[in-house]
Amino acid sequence: MDGMKEMDEIQRLLERLSNAHGISGREGSIQEILREEMGHLVDDVRIDNLGNLVATRRGRRPSVMIAAHIDEIGLMTKYVDEKGFIRFVTIGGWFDQTLLNQRVIIHADSGPIWGVIGSKPPHVMTPEDRKKPIEVKDMFVDAGCESQEEALGLGIKPGTPMSIDRTFARLAGDRVTGKAFDNRAGVVMMIEALKRTRTESTIFAVGTVQEEVGLKGARTSAFGLSPDVALATDVTIPGDHPGIDKKDSPLEIGKGPVVIIADASGRGIITTSKVVSWLAETAKEFEIPVQMEVSGGGTTDATAIQLTREGIHTGVISVATRYIHSPVEVLSLKDVDACAELIARALETAERYFKPD
Structure with missing residues (x-):
């Protein structure tokens, strides 16, 4: 698939998911879209007791969980x-x-x-x-x-x-707007990464539920799967528009994936040095520009996953998105593409950093 077709596919997926409806605890319509879009990329798909959609591509260890929450506010x-x-x-x-x-x-x-x-x-x-x-x-x-x-x-x-009731629309350049990019953009990243990766590791691609009301689906699914390493996908806040200063967020739309080092002033995730090195070095190896984030604001599914069982190696890859938690969120399609590429390549390099015992 060439670059133009990849971008068209990202737009199609994001538009379909953004226009769909599934608030926290009522995500059934999003589950059905994931079955359609992801079923042929994995060996099996199931819905667990809480409603998480768990798609498994069987392989060897290390097993890698990708968590993309499918609920919207x-x-x-x-x-x-x-x-x-x-x-x-x-x-x-x-x-x-x-x-x-x-x-x-x-x-x-x-x-x-x-x-x-x-x-x-x-x-x-x-x-x-x-x-x-x-x-x-x-x-x-x-x-x-x-x-x-x-x-x-x-x-x-x-x-x-x-x-x-708000629908997806194209803005100038590669910018788009719509509702629920938090976190349907992360779902697109997960699906696209599955298409692109050549990893032989086991992948658990999980559409988690009820993230917006307490990271609930991530907690239960991670406990059940017990992966060797996990990546959460989400959106994060840039500081590149009026009303917010760079001192609040130095991130910018169009500057590539965001790797979270710490969020919620450490009350959320503090990503281990090993995981940060894995993502940063993979990005450098494959010439993917990345932005590093330390924030005092919200957190993601990664916080719940990291604290599961005896602790799970967990990282976050986010896309800078303006006006989060509104019906008019804005992001760059090129950023979504780069996030998917980083996840795909990180799946392939995971074995170097997380060799099973």
Whole structure:
């Protein structure tokens, strides 16, 4: 496959996954896409008790786990009031103002229903009201229902998931925008790496669930698989646009994969020197530019994997992505391609660094 076709395939995959819907704990539609896109690349695919999709390509040791979380942040119905308006809770880390006046898809028993997140109109706000940010507790979803009975009849009830109605779009150059790049971009990286690698090691390609609400799927799947080494794929925050300074993040879109040295000020992962050397030296050998990250912010599935059993050698390869945890995330397709290439080559060099006993 030449470079242009690879980029087209990355865009196709990312668009398909970004436009699909699967909030934390309700990732079934994403599992089905992974079965279709990855099934022919592995020996078997199964869903474990928590809902993680585990695809295995059998080989020799060291065994390598690739973890890409498949859930997205979203909403869940709390109750429907007597007039048919839907009150909800957030699932995952939303900034309240990002949600205001968004259109949503309610994944009801009767099928998808569209709604809008409403609040008090600015025309009737007092001057004091206008100075205050509107909180989620004061928002609601209007699906057009005129009564609680109508909503319940459509299958909108406590526990019904909702996701943002936003679709993938191409920007200038190789930049694209869409929802849920966190972490459907990481899923693309995992699939593309499987296509490209020539490793003879056993690979566990895992679409983990419920990362956004506590790294849950990574913890259980890593315990069950007990790999010799693991790589988590995810997105991370660049400091290359207005509103954020380089002192907060020196990363940039278009400058290649990001290797995490430490995140969450060490409360998350502190990647061991052995793993950092593996990824950095592999990148140098194959002339893949990389960026190194030490951050005080969030963490990834790697934190849970690293602390499984007696400890697992674990690293993170991320793609710099603007406006994370919004419906308009932005990244570079070339960065996604380079991340997939680094993972593919790291799978091939893992045996040098993690020889089994």
